[in-house]
Amino acid sequence: MTVVAHDLTWGAGRRAIVAGVSLAVARGETLGLIGPNGSGKSSLLRLLAGLRKPWSGRVEIEGRDVAAVARRALARQVAFVQQHAATETSVTVRDVVRLGRTPHRSALSGWSAADEAAVAAALARVDMTERAAQVWQTLSGGERQRVHVARALAQAPRILFLDEPTNHLDIHHQIEILRMVRELALTSVVALHDLNLAAMFCDRIVVLQAGSVIAAGPPEAVLTTDLLRAVFRVEAEVVPSPRHGRPRILFEPG
Ligand SMILES: Nc1ncnc2c1ncn2[C@@H]1O[C@H](COP(=O)(O)OP(=O)(O)OP(=O)(O)O)[C@@H](O)[C@H]1O
Secondary structure, three states, X not given: XXXXXXXXXXXXXXXXXXXXXXXXXXXXXXXXEEOOOOOOHHHHHHHHOOOOOOOEEEEXXXXXXXXXXOHHHHHHHEXXXXXXXOOOOOOEHHHHHHXXXXXXXXXXXXXXXXXHHHHHHHHHHOOOHHHOOXXXXXXXHHHHHHHHXXXXXXXXXXXXXXXXXXXXXXXXXXXXXXXXXXXXXXXXXXXXXOHHHHHHHOOXXXXXXXXXXXXXXXXXXXXXXXXXXXXXXXXXXEEEOOOOOOXXXXXXXX
């Protein structure tokens, strides 16, 4: 499914936090959203997912204005992995992932074999099958993050929005989650702080600064020494990987 944003503006009080953002995500594409702290990545993701109403502009998913799509219908198509997702503490891992099936079930339908299979597959994808019966509250930060990704996968969406899905994960699981996101036949938009991971796993990258898009394109076009200096205030050398040609960023002490 495609996601297109037209001139989105949103803010708090009188301050614009997302200012005139237009972008398009092609079907099946993995789009990375990068930018310094406070540049508006989370706010933009929420607007794109239809969780927040813009002051002006609009978002179209597969050509339809998200504001006009019923919540439940939207939840069958779009999943959102939030940065600080809260979950009731007394439930098990399996219960959390089961919640992902809610948009697909009617009040009358029971829990089906297809629901169970979707939950089992999602748990396996994030390497949490063995912890399915563990109580949520007792999980580590990275395990919680993987369970939230599993809940989104159980939802069987066609578009996946992820806000910093790797910030608590060890390097193995960072790579596994992003590899999985890229390999799934889904359209996905993922906010990331790790620029090397963005370079490795995103088809295209959008750079936000103070709520506006200041660069967009394939990683090798966007992630330049000049951009890293101007936007992220770091000195870095950027070299193509001999293995896959994607940029590798080597940070310098400055
Ligand atoms: N509801 C709100 N009310 C007031 N200010 C807000 C609100 N939501 C976001 N902000 C502010 O807007 C700016 C952008 O926030 P946002 O969370 O979108 O940035 P971000 O790029 O995701 O940041 P980070 O990399 O730190 O997660 C921040 O300065 C934040 O404090």
